[in-house]
Amino acid sequence: MIGAQYEFMPTMLLGPEYNCSSVMPQGQAWADKYGVKQIPFGVYSLVFGIITEILYIPCMIGLGRDLRSSCIKIMFWLALLDMVAIMANCVLFGVLLLEGAVFCSNPVMTVGVGIAGYGMWCTASACCLVLALNRLFEMLNLSRYFSVSSQVPTNMQLLFQSTRTNIYIGICSAYGLFMVLFTRTLQSMFFSPFIQGHNTDEYVNWPHAVHNMVVALCSCLLYMALCAVLMLKSVWL
Template sequence: MEWLIAAGGDANRIYNFNCSEKYATPEEFTLKDGTPRPVLGYIDLLYGTIIMMLYVPCLCVMMQKENIRLSCFKIMFLLGFIDLCAIGVNSVTTGILLIEGAVYCSHPNAIFIAGSLGLGLWCAACLICLILVLNRVLDILFPTLVKKYFSGSRTTMVLMIPVAYGLYFIFLTPPLLFTSKYQAWFFDPFIYADKTLEYQNYPHTANNLFIVVATCALYGYFCAAIAKQFRKRVESTNKRSHSQIFLQSTLICLVNFVAAMVYVYMQFFPVADFVIVIGHISWQLGHGCPAFIYLFMNTTIRSGVSRMFRLKRSHVHTKSTTTVSMIGQHGHGHGHAPPAHSSSIH
């Protein structure tokens, strides 16, 4: 983004991003390089709309006083907000561009900005996922440490790190750029032939290789620790809880790992079209599947959303102890959220 700002908001003034050297008008780019894909475009739009409609109530429940006081819900809320914004790029914006058959040079400024935001949101989500699983591991295995690093306002201070991390990728690294020809986002704007390596974003590659792999490793350690505890506790409730934790962690981690690895590989090597599609869908799922996990596998959020839409049925509010179940979430790499605060897990 710094390049665009330095160029006065005109992407055509950026070295190696000047579309006017190839064709005279944006329409020529769309006609000669673009491939309209209305079916895929409308599917992306529908998916993005559904995820947003599901995610907003979940975020409202996370913001409730009895939930947001817990460190894990603070982390999950920021992660959910970032997911919501990312879906606006990788699903809603992508859907519109697919319907049109756009390429980078069709809307250079808009795609440059959207790609910068999408990249930064993905990388921020990756780091938040790492923090979230670390929070869960400490909370269950080392409770004194979670109080030391995540109690009170300390969680907010910790979350400033992924915010700054995401802003670094937005403003100081090359953006992702869309092309309907390959129905995905690449660092190469496909203006010039044989210049792919000049557009590579090596910090993004490092993010996908280190952050995502580290998150998966922590998830593995987390699941192993849960399994060890399970062997000491044979109650049926614990059995269900441990099984759900393992399932949520595995699904989320797998989706994000696939997205991260495919996107790294396809930036450097030619791949079949279906591999590109798998990578893009994994990116979408990495930011979108937590909404389904919250609603179908998380008792606290599911109950909270149900109460939100049944307010007129009861005028008497009875106080009850909030029961926090497993909180599954990713994160292309992206994994997202494991269970909620251990002090109220059932």
């Protein structure tokens, strides 16, 4: 039953639910007929995204100076994901707002923005949980799950610590890629491409909804655990 909820995205986009030509040819005519140019919001989104990307550059330089720490390495990867997400969700999305675009007026760009935004969100939120676990394990003196024993030579410690952290980051990245390539049938950044003859209920994205609920629940539990450990340590110390 769960497997039936997934379909390879490139194949999915070739289906009748995304066939704009069944109504009229793809292109500007769709935006002229159904789109609304959002100039103030579009300018705000575009400018905010560009400024944020520029501000991220010194942050990336600072983080990149010490990638030996598993915590810093995860934060550096999160920053990269965030920069890609901002490019999609602010800069390119601002362009779409200025154009008054709808799905069928520019399917390639719309799908690209949706893929980047959705994929980066799934990957980054999973990495945030890994980062929270990293901090929790550090406070519980369980950092060996992100590093290696102090009895191992220093150069080997750095090698294995880097490798282990890379594995965690790789798992999160693979998860985000899976959510993009094999996701709920008939979904887009806007959930519905608004093609005549199709109900919006067809475009509900259950994996996305489940992901959001799981991330919210796990985040709360992890932060509660972090607070509990900090309180206990403050009492004992």
